[in-house]
Amino acid sequence: MNPLESEKTVELLLGQETKRAPSCVPKYSSTPSMERWRGRLALVTGASAGIGAAVARALVQRGLKVLGCARTVSNIETLAAECKSAGYPGTLLPYKCDLSNEEDILSMFSAVRNQHNGVDICINNAGLARPEPLLSGHTSGWKDMLNVNVLAVSICTREAYQSMKERNVDDGHIININSMSGHHVVPQSVVHFYSATKYAITALTEGLRQELREANTHIRATVREHLPHGGFEAGMGRGGIVEMETYPLSRHPLPLQCISPGVVETGFAFKLHDQDPVKAAETYEHMKCLKPEDVAEAVIFVLSTPPHVQIGDIQMRPTEQVT
Numbered sequence: 591m592n593p594l595e596s597e598k599t600v601e602l603l604l605g606q607e608t609k610r611a612p613s614c615v616p617k618y619s620s621t622p623s624m625e626r627w628r629g630r631l632a633l634v635t636g637a638s639a640g641i642g643a644a645v646a647r648a649l650v651q652r653g654l655k656v657l658g659c660a661r662t663v664s665n666i667e668t669l670a671a672e673c674k675s676a677g678y679p680g681t682l683l684p685y686k687c688d689l690s691n692e693e694d695i696l697s698m699f700s701a702v703r704n705q706h707n708g709v710d711i712c713i714n715n716a717g718l719a720r721p722e723p724l725l726s727g728h729t730s731g732w733k734d735m736l737n738v739n740v741l742a743v744s745i746c747t748r749e750a751y752q753s754m755k756e757r758n759v760d761d762g763h764i765i766n767i768n769s770m771s772g773h774h775v776v777p778q779s780v781v782h783f784y785s786a787t788k789y790a791i792t793a794l795t796e797g798l799r800q801e802l803r804e805a806n807t808h809i810r811a812t813v814r815e816h817l818p819h820g821g822f823e824a825g826m827g828r829g830g831i832v833e834m835e836t837y838p839l840s841r842h843p844l845p846l847q848c849i850s851p852g853v854v855e856t857g858f859a860f861k862l863h864d865q866d867p868v869k870a871a872e873t874y875e876h877m878k879c880l881k882p883e884d885v886a887e888a889v890i891f892v893l894s895t896p897p898h899v900q901i902g903d904i905q906m907r908p909t910e911q912v913t
Contacts (some may be wrong), residue, residue, distance in 0.1 A: 596691050606866070611884060623888065623894055623896075624652040624653070624654075624893060624894050626761070627649075627652065627653070627654050627710070627711070627893060628652070628653035628654065628679070628680075629653065629654070629655060630654060630655065630710040630711070630713065631654070631656075631657060631702070631706050631707075631708070631709055631710050631711070632649050632654050632655070632656050632657070632709070632710065632711035632712075632713060632797070633656075633657045633709050633711065633712045633713065633746070633750065634646045634649070634656055634657070634658050634659070634713045635659055635660075635687075635689060635713065635714055635715050635716035635717055635742070635746060636659075636660055636689075636716030636717065637656075637658030637659060637660055637666050637669075637682075637684075638658070638660035638661075638662060638663065638664075638665040638666050639665055639857055640854070640856030640857060640858065640882050641715055641767060641851075641854060641856065641882045641885045641886070642660070642713075642715040642716065642883065643658075643665070643666075643669055643882065644881075644882035644883050644886040645713055645715060645818055645882075645885070645886045645889050646658045646666070646669065646682055647669060647672075647673060647682075647693060648883075648886040648887070648889065648890055649680060649711075649889075649890075650673045650675075650678045650679075650680035650681065650682050651678045651679075651680065652679075652680065652890070653678075653680045654680045654711075655680060655681050655683065655706070656680060656681070656682050656683065657683045657685050657698075657702060657706070657709075658670075658682055658683065658684055658685065659684075659685040659686070659687040659689070659698060659716075660686070660687070660716070661686065661687070661688050661689075662686070662767040663684040663685065663686045665767065666682065666684035666685075667684045669682060670682035670683070670684055670879075672892070675791075685698060685701070687729070689716050689737075689738050689742035689746075689833070690734065690737040690742065692710035692745055695742065695745050695746060695749065696745075696749070699749040699750075699753065702753070703753065706897045707751045707757065708754065708757050708759070708760055709749075709753045709754065709762070710745055710754070710761075710762050710763075711762065711763045711765070711865070711893065712747065712750035712762075712763070712764045712765070713766070713767065713889065714742075714743040714746055714747065714762040714764070714766045714767060715766045715767040716738055716742060717738060717739045717767070717769075717787075717788075718734065718735060718738050718739065718861065719735065719781060719784040719858065719861070719862045720734055720735055720783075720784070720862070721781075721865075722730075722735075722778035722780070722783055722865065723780060723782060723783075723863055724756070724779070724782050724783060725779075727783060731783075732783050735783060735784055735787050736787060739784070739787035739788065739790070740787050740790045740791070740794070742861060743791060743794065747764055747766075747794075747798065748762055750762070751844065752763070752880070754844060760897075761845075761897045762844055762845075763844075763845050763846075763847070763892070763893060764798075764808065764844065764845070764846045764847070765846075765847045765848075765849060765889060765893075766794075766846075766847070766848045766849070767849055767851075768788055768791045768792060768795070768848050768849065768850040769788045769850055769851065769852075769853045770792075770850050770851065770905065770907055770911075771784060771785040771788045771789075772785070772788030772789050772790075772791050772792040772850055773789075773792065773850060773905065780862065780863075781862070784862075791848070792848065792850075795846065795848040795903075797903075798846050799846055802844055802846060811913045825884070828837045828913050837872050844901065845900045846900075847892050847900075847901050847902065847903070847904070848902070848903045848904070849888050849889065849892070849903075849906070850903065850904065850905045850906070851880055851884070851885050851888075851906050851907065852880060852906065852907025852908055852911045853873065853874070853877070853879045853880065853907070853908055853911055854879060854880045854881065854882060854884070854885060855874045855879040855881055855882075856882060859871075859873035859874065875912060876910075877908050878908055878909070878910060880906065880908055882906035884906070885906070888904055888906060892904070
């Protein structure tokens with residue numbers, strides 16, 4: 591017998607170097623593929639524009655059933671019609687939900703349970719920023735950010751996990767779209783409280799990993815990416831830092847990922863600086879920014895990895911972004 595077979599090893603390609611991960615049964619192909627997700631349900635919050643819309647479109651293109659939620663669904667309805675007209679194999683289902691209201695969120699998950707059995711992928715993308723400095727900001731603005739950026743993420747994560755658990759879904763995914771503001775505090779007073787909510791997501795994501803380990807102590811897989819601009823796979827091929835472990839395939843933990851983009855060219859700055867459109871436009875004019883599709887590509891990469899691989903954290907920013 592081939593000694594490699596007796597050791598039940600699988601090879602993981604890390605850049606130009608190949609390493610073996612012992613005791614990992616090669617039950618699944620290590621070739622990235624979205625095939626196992628076809629026809630399954632993904633929840634994308636904040637799907638009406640920007641990153642959320644790009645992620646929803648990318649998933650529908652790959653044959654998933656996507657529940658896209660937002661407070662106003664007209665844009666999602668338009669996107670759903672575009673996806674249908676383009677002949678994409680998946681389906682986009684618009685759903686009106688005010689993520690600052692827990693009752694709305696619980697009602698949405700109840701509808702998903704009744705109409706679609708449950709959620710297989712939860713992408714916590716929705717977020718907002720208010721120009722409320724720490725020394726002079728309004729409490730109402732702080733509460734708005736906490737409700738959407740922190741509490742809604744926590745509630746959606748809890749409900750998605752329970753949905754997967756009650757159906758014995760052993761390969762579900764939860765992806766938090768964070769921000770580089772959750773890793774660095776920039777010297778701009780109007781975003782300091784927003785940054786605090788994103789630091790909360792960084793802490794919550796790690797806390798969730800620890801709770802998942804407590805529930806299933808064999809979880810040992812992490813990957814960290816620091817990517818240059820120019821596309822996700824391009825970044826991996828040109829100096830991306832990859833640390834990877836594997837765990838036995840006889841039991842499947844719930845993968846949890848955190849993607850932290852830098853400046854992405856969306857309508858975000860125009861909402862933050864709604865009284866100063868010139869300043870908002872300058873946010874995107876002084877460098878080549880990331881596009882929403884760049885972040886969507888990272889989401890697809892995460893989901894396309896085989897079940898025995900868990901991506902931990904991804905940090906991506908424009909090449910010209912300093913902080």
